[in-house]
Amino acid sequence: MSPLIRLLAKRLGTSVIVLIGVSLLIFAIARVIPGDPARIALGPNATTEAVAALRGKLHLDAPFLTQYGYFIADLFRGDLGLSLYTNRPVMADIAQFLPATLELVIVSGIMMVAIGLPLGILSARRRGSWVDHTVRLVTLLGVSAPAFVWAVVLMLCFSYFIKIFPIAGRISDTFSIPSVTGFLLVDTLLAGDIKAFGNAVWHVILPAFALALSGIGQAARLVRSNMVETYDKPYIEMAEAYGFPEKRIARRYALRPSLIPSLTIIGLDFAAMLGSAFLVEAVYAWPGLSRYGVAVILRKDLNAIVGTVLVISAVFLIVNLIVDLLVSILNPRIRLSQRAS
Amino acid sequence: MTAPTLKIENLKLGFKNWAGVSNVLHGISLHIKKGERVALVGESGSGKSVTARIVLGMLQQLKTARISGSVEFEGINLETLKPASRHALRGTRMSMIFQDPTSSLNPVYTIFALFKEVLARAEPGITSERARQRAIEALADVAINEPERVLDSYSFQLSGGMNQRVMIAMALANNPALLLADEPGTALDVTVQAQTLKLMSELVEKHQTSVLFISHNLGVVREFADRVYVIYKGNIVEQGATAELFANPQHPYTRALLSAVPRITGGGIPDLDDDPGQFLAPLVAHPSYSEKERLA
Ligand SMILES: Nc1ncnc2c1ncn2[C@@H]1O[C@H](COP(=O)(O)OP(=O)(O)O)[C@@H](O)[C@H]1O
Ligand SMILES: [Mg+2]
Numbered sequence: 001m002s003p004l005i006r007l008l009a010k011r012l013g014t015s016v017i018v019l020i021g022v023s024l025l026i027f028a029i030a031r032v033i034p035g036d037p038a039r040i041a042l043g044p045n046a047t048t049e050a051v052a053a054l055r056g057k058l059h060l061d062a063p064f065l066t067q068y069g070y071f072i073a074d075l076f077r078g079d080l081g082l083s084l085y086t087n088r089p090v091m092a093d094i095a096q097f098l099p100a101t102l103e104l105v106i107v108s109g110i111m112m113v114a115i116g117l118p119l120g121i122l123s124a125r126r127r128g129s130w131v132d133h134t135v136r137l138v139t140l141l142g143v144s145a146p147a148f149v150w151a152v153v154l155m156l157c158f159s160y161f162i163k164i165f166p167i168a169g170r171i172s173d174t175f176s177i178p179s180v181t182g183f184l185l186v187d188t189l190l191a192g193d194i195k196a197f198g199n200a201v202w203h204v205i206l207p208a209f210a211l212a213l214s215g216i217g218q219a220a221r222l223v224r225s226n227m228v229e230t231y232d233k234p235y236i237e238m239a240e241a242y243g244f245p246e247k248r249i250a251r252r253y254a255l256r257p258s259l260i261p262s263l264t265i266i267g268l269d270f271a272a273m274l275g276s277a278f279l280v281e282a283v284y285a286w287p288g289l290s291r292y293g294v295a296v297i298l299r300k301d302l303n304a305i306v307g308t309v310l311v312i313s314a315v316f317l318i319v320n321l322i323v324d325l326l327v328s329i330l331n332p333r334i335r336l337s338q339r340a341s
Numbered sequence: 342m343t344a345p346t347l348k349i350e351n352l353k354l355g356f357k358n359w360a361g362v363s364n365v366l367h368g369i370s371l372h373i374k375k376g377e378r379v380a381l382v383g384e385s386g387s388g389k390s391v392t393a394r395i396v397l398g399m400l401q402q403l404k405t406a407r408i409s410g411s412v413e414f415e416g417i418n419l420e421t422l423k424p425a426s427r428h429a430l431r432g433t434r435m436s437m438i439f440q441d442p443t444s445s446l447n448p449v450y451t452i453f454a455l456f457k458e459v460l461a462r463a464e465p466g467i468t469s470e471r472a473r474q475r476a477i478e479a480l481a482d483v484a485i486n487e488p489e490r491v492l493d494s495y496s497f498q499l500s501g502g503m504n505q506r507v508m509i510a511m512a513l514a515n516n517p518a519l520l521l522a523d524e525p526g527t528a529l530d531v532t533v534q535a536q537t538l539k540l541m542s543e544l545v546e547k548h549q550t551s552v553l554f555i556s557h558n559l560g561v562v563r564e565f566a567d568r569v570y571v572i573y574k575g576n577i578v579e580q581g582a583t584a585e586l587f588a589n590p591q592h593p594y595t596r597a598l599l600s601a602v603p604r605i606t607g608g609g610i611p612d613l614d615d616d617p618g619q620f621l622a623p624l625v626a627h628p629s630y631s632e633k634e635r636l637a
Contacts, residue, residue: 233444234444235446238437239447241399241437241521243428243429243462244432256449331449332495333448
C-alpha cells in the first residue's frame with residue numbers, strides 16, 4: 001500500500017471518530033439551550049396537545065441516548081431530520097446553502113494562496129529591501145482588522161462611493177441558472193452562460209477578498225518568516241556556493257522546506273474562514289450556510305443545528321486532511337515514516 | 342610557469358553597521374599553487390570562512406560588505422569578470438565542502454536530485470540517465486558500495502559519514518580546480534572525520550585539485566596540508582611549509598598555539614588567553630618558503 005494512501009486511511013479513521021464525538025457533543029448542547037423547540041416552532045398560540053404531539057414525533061421525551069440512536073439510524077439513511085424553521089429536510093436546506101458558503105470560502109482560499117504566497121516569497125527573496133518593508137507593512141494592515149470590518153470598508157469604498165462592484169447577492173436577478181452543483185461559478189459554466197459566469201465572479205470578488213484579506217496577510221507573513229529562517233540554513237549556503245540559480249534556490253531549495261510549517265497554519269486559517277464567513281455573508285446578503293446556522297440556533301431548531309454543525313465539522317476535517325496530505329507530499333520525512341509504521 | 346590556482350593579495354573586508362565599519366580582514370595575502378593543499382588555521386571568528394566566501398564571490402552581493410584587494414583565480418582577476426561569468430565558476434571550477442554534511446544537504450530532495458543539480462552546473466540540461474551514471478561513478482570514487490540506494494535516499498536517512506562522502510563526491514564531480522574545505526566534517530565524530538579526510542586527500546591528489554583547507558584542528562592540518570597560513574584576527578601572522586612551521590614556529594601566536602596543544606592527540610585550537618600586543622606582531626614567513634616563492 002502506498003504511504004500516502006495509508007496516511008489517508010489513518011486520517012479518515014480519526015476523522016470519523018472526531019465526527020462521532022462532535023455529533024454527541026452538539027446533540028447534547030442543542031438540548032440544553034433553554035426553551036422548548038416544539039413550542040417555539042408552533043408558536044405561542046398552539047395547544048398543549050399539539051406541542052406534546054410534536055415533542056412525541058421528535059422523540060424529545062425519550063432518554064438522551066435513545067434520541068441519539070434515532071439520529072444515528074436516520075443519519076445512515078442520509079436523513080438529518082426535518083427543520084422546524086423551514087419545514088424541509090435539513091439535508092435539503094444544507095444542500096441549498098452550503099455551496100454558497102463553500103464557493104465564497106474557496107474563492108477566498110484561492111486568493112489567500114495565490115496572493116499571499118507570492119507576496120511572502122517576494123518579501124523573503126528581497127529581505128531587508130524596501131520591497132520587503134512595503135510587503136510587511138501592507139500585510140500587517142491585512143491582518144490588523146477582522147473580515148467583517150474589511151467587508152464593510154470594501155463595500156463602502158467599491159460598491160458605494162465608487163460603484164464598481166455590486167452591493168449584495170451572488171448573481172444579478174436577470175440570470176436564471178439551473179442549479180446542478182449549487183456552485184454558481186460551476187453551474188453558470190455548465191449552462192454555457194459566460195455572461196452569467198462573469199456576473200457571478202463580479203459578485204463574489206469583493207466578499208471573498210474581504211474574507212481573504214487577513215488570511216492573505218497571515219500567509220504572506222508566515223511564508224516570509226519561515227523562508228527567511230530557511231535562507232540561513234547550511235543547505236542554502238551549499239546551494240549558493242554551488243552556484244545554483246537564485247530563482248531556483250528560492251523556488252526549490254528555500255520555498256519547499258518553508259512551506260511545510262507554513263501549510264499547516266494556512267490550512268487552519270482557511271478553515272477559520274468558515275467562521276468569519278458568517279459576518280461577511282451578513283454584510284453582503286450572501287445566502288450561505290452561516291446565516292442559516294444562526295437563524296436555526298435562534299429558533300432552537302434541533303435537527304438543523306446538529307446537521308449544520310456536523311457538516312461544518314466535516315468540511316473542517318476535509319480541509320485538515322487535504323493539508324496533511326499536502327504536507328506529507330512536501331515532507332519526505334513524514335512520507336517515509338508512514339512507510340515504516 | 343603556470344599561474345597559481347588562487348592568489349589573494351592584500352584582501353581587506355569590513356562590515357558596515359550602525360556604528361560604522363567593523364574590519365574583519367586586515368589585508369591578507371595567500372596563494373595556492375596547482376595541486377597544492379594549503380591550510381588556513383585560526384581560531385573561531387578570525388576570518389577563515391569569510392575568506393572562502395569572498396573567493397566564491399558570495400560576500401560581494403552583501404550590501405554591508407566592504408571588500409578591497411585582489412583575488413586571482415588561475416591568473417584571472419575575478420573583479421574583472423562580469424558577475425555572470427564569475428557566478429559560472431561556482432560549482433564548476435571551484436567547489437566547497439562544509440562543516441556539517443547532513444545539514445548541508447537539503448532534506449526535502451533526494452541525494453540524486455541534488456547530485457543532478459550539481460552536475461548540471463557543468464553540463465546544463467544533463468539527462469537523468471547520464472546524471473545517474475555519473476553520480477554512481479562519483480560515489481564509487483568515495484568508496485560508497487551501494488550507490489543506487491544512497492542516490493535514492495534523503496540526507497536524513499544516511500549517516501553523517503555517508504553524507505560527508507556524498508558531499509566530497511559532489512564537490513569533486515565537476516573536477517574543480519579549487520576545492521574550498523571549510524572545517525570539513527568538524528561536526529562528525531573524530532574517526533569518521535579522519536576517514537573522510539583521508540578519502541578526500543587521496544582524491545584531490547589523484548585529480549591534482551588545489552585545496553584551501555580551513556581548519557582549527559592543528560592535528561588534522563599537520564597531516565593534511567602541504568603549507569600552512571596561520572590567521573589571527575584577520576591578519577596572517579605566520580606562513581610556511583607544514584613540517585617546518587610545526588617544527589619551528591616563530592610567531593608568538595603560533596608558538597602559543599602549538600605549545601598549548603597536547604602534542605600527541607593534537608586537538609582543536611586551544612583557548613588562549615588573548616594577548617594582542619604580542620599576537621599582532623608582524624608576519625613571519627619561513628625562509629624556505631620565501632625562497633620557493635622567489636623561484637616561482
Ligand atoms: N555577514 C556578516 N555580517 C557581519 N559580520 C560578519 C558576517 N559574516 C561574518 N562576520 C564576522 O566576521 C568575522 C569572521 O567570521 P568567519 O570568517 O565566519 O570566522 P571563522 O574564522 O570562524 O570562519 C566574525 O567576527 C563574524 O562575526
Ligand atoms: Mg568558519
